[in-house]
Amino acid sequence: MQFLNQLYALSKRNVILRYKHSLIGFLWGFIKPLIYLLIFIVIFSAQFSSVKNYVLYATSGILVWFFFSNIVSQGVQSIIQASGIIKSVKLPVLLFPLAEVATELFNLALALMVYFVVMHWFGMVYSIQLIWLIPILFIFSIFSFSIAIFLAALNVYFRDIGILWNTIQPAIFYLTPIAYTEALIPERFSFVIKLNPIYYFIKLFRYPCTMPQHLIHTCFLSVSASV
Amino acid sequence: MSTLLRLENVSVRYRTNHASIHSVKDLLTSFANPFATKEILSDIRFTLNAGSSLGILGRNGCGKSTLLRTIAGIIKPSKGQLVVNGSVAPILALGAGLEMELTGYENIELLLSLYGKRATPVLVDQIAAFSELDDFTLRQPVKAYSSGMTARLTFSISFSQQCDIYIIDEVMAVGDMGFQAKCMQRIHALQEAGKSFLFVSHFPDEVERICDQAILLDQGKLILKGSSASICQEYRKLF
Numbered sequence: 001m002q003f004l005n006q007l008y009a010l011s012k013r014n015v016i017l018r019y020k021h022s023l024i025g026f027l028w029g030f031i032k033p034l035i036y037l038l039i040f041i042v043i044f045s046a047q048f049s050s051v052k053n054y055v056l057y058a059t060s061g062i063l064v065w066f067f068f069s070n071i072v073s074q075g076v077q078s079i080i081q082a083s084g085i086i087k088s089v090k091l092p093v094l095l096f097p098l099a100e101v102a103t104e105l106f107n108l109a110l111a112l113m114v115y116f117v118v119m120h121w122f123g124m125v126y127s128i129q130l131i132w133l134i135p136i137l138f139i140f141s142i143f144s145f146s147i148a149i150f151l152a153a154l155n156v157y158f159r160d161i162g163i164l165w166n167t168i169q170p171a172i173f174y175l176t177p178i179a180y181t182e183a184l185i186p187e188r189f190s191f192v193i194k195l196n197p198i199y200y201f202i203k204l205f206r207y208p209c210t211m212p213q214h215l216i217h218t219c220f221l222s223v224s225a226s227v
Numbered sequence: 228m229s230t231l232l233r234l235e236n237v238s239v240r241y242r243t244n245h246a247s248i249h250s251v252k253d254l255l256t257s258f259a260n261p262f263a264t265k266e267i268l269s270d271i272r273f274t275l276n277a278g279s280s281l282g283i284l285g286r287n288g289c290g291k292s293t294l295l296r297t298i299a300g301i302i303k304p305s306k307g308q309l310v311v312n313g314s315v316a317p318i319l320a321l322g323a324g325l326e327m328e329l330t331g332y333e334n335i336e337l338l339l340s341l342y343g344k345r346a347t348p349v350l351v352d353q354i355a356a357f358s359e360l361d362d363f364t365l366r367q368p369v370k371a372y373s374s375g376m377t378a379r380l381t382f383s384i385s386f387s388q389q390c391d392i393y394i395i396d397e398v399m400a401v402g403d404m405g406f407q408a409k410c411m412q413r414i415h416a417l418q419e420a421g422k423s424f425l426f427v428s429h430f431p432d433e434v435e436r437i438c439d440q441a442i443l444l445d446q447g448k449l450i451l452k453g454s455s456a457s458i459c460q461e462y463r464k465l466f
Binding site for chain 2: 002005006008009010012013016017020084085086087088089090091157
């Protein structure tokens with residue numbers, strides 16, 4: 001109970017700090033993905049006119065990607081940034097990266113609320129299967145959290161880790177089929193994508209939104225087993 | 228008299244990565260362990276009875292703050308045994324735990340929650356009243372505060388806790404005279420109620436006013452313990 005209070009207090013601090021002194025505050029949560037989306041549409045949509053519901057396809061990928069990349073890049077810095085608190089209050093150190101996960105869940109929830117409505121015009125299918133997003137996000141949070149704490153612990157001793165992460169982040173972004181479809185990848189390079197864990201999560205996230213009839217149960221179980 | 232605090236042969240080691248490797252070249256050419264351990268405290272041994280207060284004196288960098296963090300449970304001793312029979316308040320150091328970008332009120336709320344307390348409006352008002360900072364100031368981000376104002380805020384938050392041991396790390400000096408007198412009054416009131424203080428300061432006079440016991444540290448070792456009057460005398464001789 002006390003732990004939850006502390007988690008809530010820290011997450012609230014994160015939210016306040018992130019949007020302090022910004023004019024549109026919370027709106028950034030869905031304007032940032034929107035800008036990416038517009039860029040993709042301008043650059044890629046002619047290429048992918050064959051893809052059904054390209055906007056929906058790209059949006060779902062972008063949202064999942066930002067959720068992950070924000071958790072990791074904030075989480076990596078969270079422990080060293082909290083050094084003042086850690087040195088004076090007895091607290092479990094993992095609370096700080098965990099609060100970043102909670103913050104991002106909150107941000108994603110806000111963004112999803114808007115995009116669930118907007119995506120109606122881009123071929124979103126509303127069905128009971130959307131409930132699956134909750135356990136999928138839960139597992140994805142655990143995945144992101146574990147990457148974040150691993151890097152955060154290293155970052156305490158070697159600040160190179162935080163810089164390195166920010167540098168390779170775009171590479172991982174383009175290695176994941178977010179803006180393009182996996183069909184585009186030549187057969188002999190498909191292993192690159194198959195080794196990319198984020199790919200599976202994004203795929204999972206897309207199923208309930210685009211084709212709920214699909215047997216996502218089996219897919220879901222196989223991914224959770226692999227995590 | 229019951230024992231409140233007992234340290235037996237407590238040693239604290241840190242892992243640092245600044246020992247042997249300073250560059251990528253070092254990292255690539257040597258296969259040495261990039262970490263080195265540094266002993267900050269070695270074989271500290273003392274006891275403190277309930278109701279008495281301990282002053283901790285020593286040169287800069289002799290391990291005073293590390294000792295406080297160990298007692299507060301933030302650092303685990305690498306060797307030896309630490310027994311604390313009571314609750315320990317979070318360490319009161321200048322600006323400890325304050326988030327510079329947040330306002331005074333937001334900081335009060337955040338720190339109370341982190342200490343495991345509910346930030347009720349009554350409690351927040353009490354803290355604000357004790358700090359004597361006005362409503363306008365408390366709505367400002369803490370980065371705009373002077374060091375005296377920061378000390379007022381941290382003191383007020385810390386004193387709102389009900390604990391058996393209070394830890395003060397060199398913060399008295401920055402408050403103005405009025406606030407120092409007020410803190411001193413509060414400290415004496417708490418002492419009369421049977422609470423203990425661990426007090427780090429570079430002003431032996433202050434240590435003598437607050438503490439009955441004192442220890443003197445030098446390079447991580449406890450070199451003297453005894454009544455605060457005698458230890459302060461020794462401390463003055465050091466310089």
